[in-house]
Amino acid sequence: MDSRPRIRLLTRGDDLGAFEAGNRAIIDAYQYGILRNASLIAPAPNIHHAAHLVKQFPRLCLGLHITLTSEWDAPRWGPVSPAETVPSLVNRDGCFFRTTMELFRQGINIDEAVREVKAQLQLVRSLGLDICYLDEHMVPGWIFHPADTLRTPLSSAFKAIAREEGLIWYGDITTQAEALPASRDLPETLRHIQPGTYLLVTHPAYDDAETRQVVGSGHTQPGNLARIRAQDAQLLRAPEVMRIIDERHIQLVRYDEVSLL
Template sequence: MRTTLLYFLLSLVCTPALAQQDPSGGHDIRLIVRADDMGAAQAVNEACIQAHRDGIVTSVEVLVPGPWFLDAVRLIKENPDVDVGVHLALTSEWQRIKWRPLTHAPSLVDTDGYFRPMTKQEPGFPPDTGFVDAHPKLDEVERELRAQIETAQRHLGKQVSHVSAHMLAARATPELQALTERLAREYGLRMEDDGVKYAGNFGSNTSTPEHREEALVELLERLPPGDWFIVEHPAFDTPEMRGFGHKGYERVAADRAGVTRAYLSSRVREVIDRRGIELVGFPAIASNPLSR
């Protein structure tokens, strides 16, 4: 949803546009392929793992407060080669499926005790639906993020290599950014973009499955040398997933099934093999960064 747009906006500040870089050479290109939101639904868990086993996904991001977290743990343990990020959650965006903090955190929740749906108050949304606008207390945020990291590490051990921010909420202000960076260092984890650059979106939540696949092929064809990452949200189009949605994003199941298709695409795999793109997780980048 909005996460990929936010990463795109971040990339405009941090990274020159791919079109302005030299795409020649086809060597020394390393790519982290992320699959976000494991723990949100069974259809998400299954799609993320299949996209790792049979597709190009190298890193899965886990929502520890998510209702299907323990199922995600089971699947991840069955695939010990997959890299894992703690997808730090301070928001719960869907209208009909919600999650709550692991800790007592009154400033982080709405009147029903759920995380607020949006990182910032969105036009057309009801009052008190923006996390930042509710002035969360930093000590409550810290306790909650610690609990999520410690729970993930307790269940998944050294498979957890980094932290990422669901809807970028844990990085939405300078104070939150500093807190998240400090906690990552304390727990021996990397930040999601340490040493890597965001390669860009492939399509959007209005794209057809065919366009998603084509857009990923095009992105990979022009990827220059360096360390890169892409982010998307695989799922299967199931009755469960058709219950997911919110104002402005109603076709979640169909859209995320298109992401799964792109991650499993033989056309995408052909480009990766032909160009010599190395699919890696965060530990490979940490241990052997490309020098540019």
């Protein structure tokens, strides 16, 4: 048995279900690249397209990307639950607020947030998807109810849901893994990292007519988001990255494999 210290790389692709171009890029990054985990946005408009694709690749580890915000001008999305049952989560248009700060200022009802997360989990499971872990879209876990003098963060409720549902809470993995930037410097970084567990979070999508029209949340120019996400898609399939991983015997791992190593 090889007893040498190992380098383990946990690779994650976020926003599965948001764009068809993202769904295709994530699948390609798994099939032909280094991606091993993908996080689903249940309320997003292309979730059924995502489910159709990922069911063909059961070894791709799936997580629910807990989503309580809707940052783009288009597409916009709202809760899986009926909007009238989660009024503290929605804007006047019936969609989620654009930012976590807006959600916080609204005065979030924790019970409504829990109800919505469970509804999102039920939806993706109803599509025949095996969910392994929970993580957060736009990281709403810091939010607490303004009346709560203890300032109990929403992430505590999320973690409790994970335990109740027998899922991995991504925050428990984050404490074990060092984050790597998804940048053009990744090959150089991989050449020099020492044994340990590392996390690479990406947002892959293809640059096409769909993604070029997306604006909002810091991307005010059409095409900006498409360009940035296409870079992530390329990074996950870059020959140089794949060659270094092979040469250094870097293990590409799923969320459900981290606790076993």
